[in-house]
Structures are given as C-alpha cells and as structure tokens.
Amino acid sequence: MTDYGHDLRFGAFITPITARAEEVLSLASLAEREGLDLVSFQDHPYQANFLDTWTLLSVVAARTSRIRVAPNVANLPLRPPVVLARSVATLDVLSGGRVELGLGSGGFLEAIASIGGPSLTPGEGVDALSEAIDVIRAIWNTxxxxxxxxxxxxxxxxxxxxxxxxxxxxxxxxxxxxxxxTLTGAKADGWLPSSGYAPPGELGGMNAAIDRAAEDAGRDPAEIRRLYNVEGRFGSGGGFLDGSPRDWAEQLAGLTLEHGMSTYTLMSDSAADLQRFAAEVAPAVRELVDAARARSAGATAGVS
Structure with missing residues (x-):
C-alpha cells in the first residue's frame, strides 16, 4: 500500500468557453458553495473560443472567498516564467493565499508556434520547464x-x-x-495527470518513477502531492467512475490507499454532477480513507 497520508481534497475542472462565460463563473461559485476545495481551468491561449485563464482565475478569486484556484495546467511556452511568477504571487496576495500553480511544458507544439510561441521539441520543453521552476521559485524568494x-x-x-x-x-x-x-520527483510539489492520459492501471508505474526520482534528488516521495483529473458518469456501469456515487467513492478511496492519490478534480461542466461529486462522493471517500488509515494505525500500534 502506498498511501502518503496527504489530506484529501476535491475540486472542479471547468471548460473556460467564452460563449458560456456566465455559466463558467456560476459553476465556479457553485463549486465553492458545495464545499469543494479547488476550482481549475485549462490554459490554451491559442484557443480563440476560450477565456484567458489568468483573467478568469482573477475574476473567480474575486467572486469567491474560500476555494483555491489554479490553472490546470499553465502553458509555460506562452507565459514567461518571471511574468507568470509575479502573476501567481499577485493573485495569491489579493485572494488571501488561495492560488496554486499547475504547470506544463506545452503539449500542442504546432499550436503554440502558430501564435508566436517558441518552436520547441518535447525534450527542449522539459528542459525549459526545469529552468522555469527555478526562476519562479527565485522570484518568489524575496x-x-x-x-x-x-x-x-x-x-x-x-x-x-x-x-x-x-x-x-x-x-x-x-x-x-x-x-x-523524473522532473516531477526532483523539483515539483505535486503531480497532476488526467485519467484520460494516465488511466488507473498506469498510475503505479508512473508513481514509482516519481518516487525513484525524488529519492535520487534526496527528497522524501511523500513530499509530492498526487492529484488526479477524473471524468465519469453516474449510472450503473462497471467501469471506472461509471456507477453510483458509492461506486465512485470506493474506486477513488482505493486509488488513495494503493497509489497515494489525494486530490481529485472532476472534469465536468454539469452543475448536477459537481453537486453529487461534492455532496455524495467526497464525504464517502473521506470516510473510507479515514477508516482504512485508522485500521492501519491500529495495526501498527499493535505490532510495536
């Protein structure tokens, strides 16, 4: 069992469609009212039908009072690290410490180049991201x-x-x-994959790679939060997140206890699904994980 013991968090991953701007803001406010911990938005500046992510995050932060906000994930090639660092810090100050930074190397290389961004290979993108993390943290260190x-x-x-x-x-x-x-294990505070690209069956190998890199860098793997963007539907199917809220809770609790995943963001633009996720799934996951952790702690105490 690889449970890093992190506190459980639940969030929303909302599509920032310009034509539905008021609905986007309404869903973000709903996420806070329903008790979710995080609201996040993808960052694709080359998408003409998407709201600008940092402007959107700022408006959401101004309309809410408790929930964390984050890009999921910020497009580094189109957001220079010094400017990005200052944007993050500014919004964090203005929001009372409610900003986290999801960050990526930029996956859609041709689209990035098409609007004047750098033409990088995937390998160059990783190198640039590693440098950028150092720059961002140095800017924050006053x-x-x-x-x-x-x-x-x-x-x-x-x-x-x-x-x-x-x-x-x-x-x-x-x-x-x-x-x-490897870079995640060496330098990051968290790992943020999506279930469509990293299905549950592949999490073990990916987590192991992060843990090895962390240890090689002299870090405790438990320092790295494991987040997961998930999608599904409430119904009666037998697949991953394709059943009742209780089915969802058991599957997500299993990922926490087996793979250490501890933040789950639901990729959905459905108010009803976000409400069920917050009201029925999240509390049940917490209950199942708390019970398992208590049993494990009791067993450990009994052995000692």
Whole structure:
C-alpha cells in the first residue's frame, strides 16, 4: 500500500468557453458553495473560443472567498516564467493565499508556434520547464538577491525578486513520460495527470518513477502531492467512475490507499454532477480513507 497520508481534497475542472462565460463563473461559485476545495481551468491561449485563464482565475478569486484556484495546467511556452511568477504571487496576495500553480511544458507544439510561441521539441520543453521552476521559485524568494540566469532557454539579468506569495504556493506538474515524471520527483510539489492520459492501471508505474526520482534528488516521495483529473458518469456501469456515487467513492478511496492519490478534480461542466461529486462522493471517500488509515494505525500500534 502506498498511501502518503496527504489530506484529501476535491475540486472542479471547468471548460473556460467564452460563449458560456456566465455559466463558467456560476459553476465556479457553485463549486465553492458545495464545499469543494479547488476550482481549475485549462490554459490554451491559442484557443480563440476560450477565456484567458489568468483573467478568469482573477475574476473567480474575486467572486469567491474560500476555494483555491489554479490553472490546470499553465502553458509555460506562452507565459514567461518571471511574468507568470509575479502573476501567481499577485493573485495569491489579493485572494488571501488561495492560488496554486499547475504547470506544463506545452503539449500542442504546432499550436503554440502558430501564435508566436517558441518552436520547441518535447525534450527542449522539459528542459525549459526545469529552468522555469527555478526562476519562479527565485522570484518568489524575496530574501534573495537579484536573479541571474544564463540557461538554455531563459536568460535573466539582475531581475529583482518579488512579490512574494501570501502562502507557499505549490507547483504541480502535468506529467506522463519518463523525463517529465523524473522532473516531477526532483523539483515539483505535486503531480497532476488526467485519467484520460494516465488511466488507473498506469498510475503505479508512473508513481514509482516519481518516487525513484525524488529519492535520487534526496527528497522524501511523500513530499509530492498526487492529484488526479477524473471524468465519469453516474449510472450503473462497471467501469471506472461509471456507477453510483458509492461506486465512485470506493474506486477513488482505493486509488488513495494503493497509489497515494489525494486530490481529485472532476472534469465536468454539469452543475448536477459537481453537486453529487461534492455532496455524495467526497464525504464517502473521506470516510473510507479515514477508516482504512485508522485500521492501519491500529495495526501498527499493535505490532510495536
């Protein structure tokens, strides 16, 4: 069993369609009212029918008071790391410490290049992401001196750090392949895959790669939060997230106890599904995981 003991969180992953802007904002407010912990949006600036993610996150943060907000995930090639770091820190300050940073290397290379972004290979994208994490954290560290970097992708000369975020913002990487998983283990605060690209049966091997990389970097693998964007339907099927809320809860609790996944964001634009996820699935997952953890703690105490 690989349960890292993280607190459980549940969230929403809402499509930022411009033509449905008011509905998008309404769903974000619903997520907070229903008790979800996180609301997030994809970031594809080359999509003309999508709202700009940072503008949207700012409006959502202004309309809410408790829920965390995050890009899922920010498109690094189109958001220079110094500017991104300052955008994140600014919104974190203005929202009272409610921002986290999902970050990716940019998966749609031709689309990025089509609007003036850099033309990178996948390998170059990973290298740039590794440099960018260092830049972002250095900008947030206001106790440090001017930042100098002569990297392969970012060359920064005497940049002053700041502003500092209101809380320790976590950097979560959307990662699937070996080099990205290695980078996640070496430098990230969290791993943020989607079930469509990383189905439950593949989580074990990916988690193992992250854990090995963390240990090689001198880190405890438990430092890295494991998040999961999931999609499904409430019904009577037998597949993953294709049944009753209790079926969903048992499957998600199993992923927590077996693979250490601890934040589940539902990819849905359905108010009814988000309500059921918050009201029926989330409490049941917490109950099942708490009970299993209590049994495990009791068994350990009995052995000692």
């Amino acid at each position: 106790e440090g001196g001017p930042l100098h970097l002569q990297g392969g992708h970012y060359r920064i000369k005497a940049a002053r750090p700041g502003p500092a975020p209101a809380h320790p913002v976590e950097i979560w990487l959307g990662a699937y392949k070996r080099r990205m998983l």
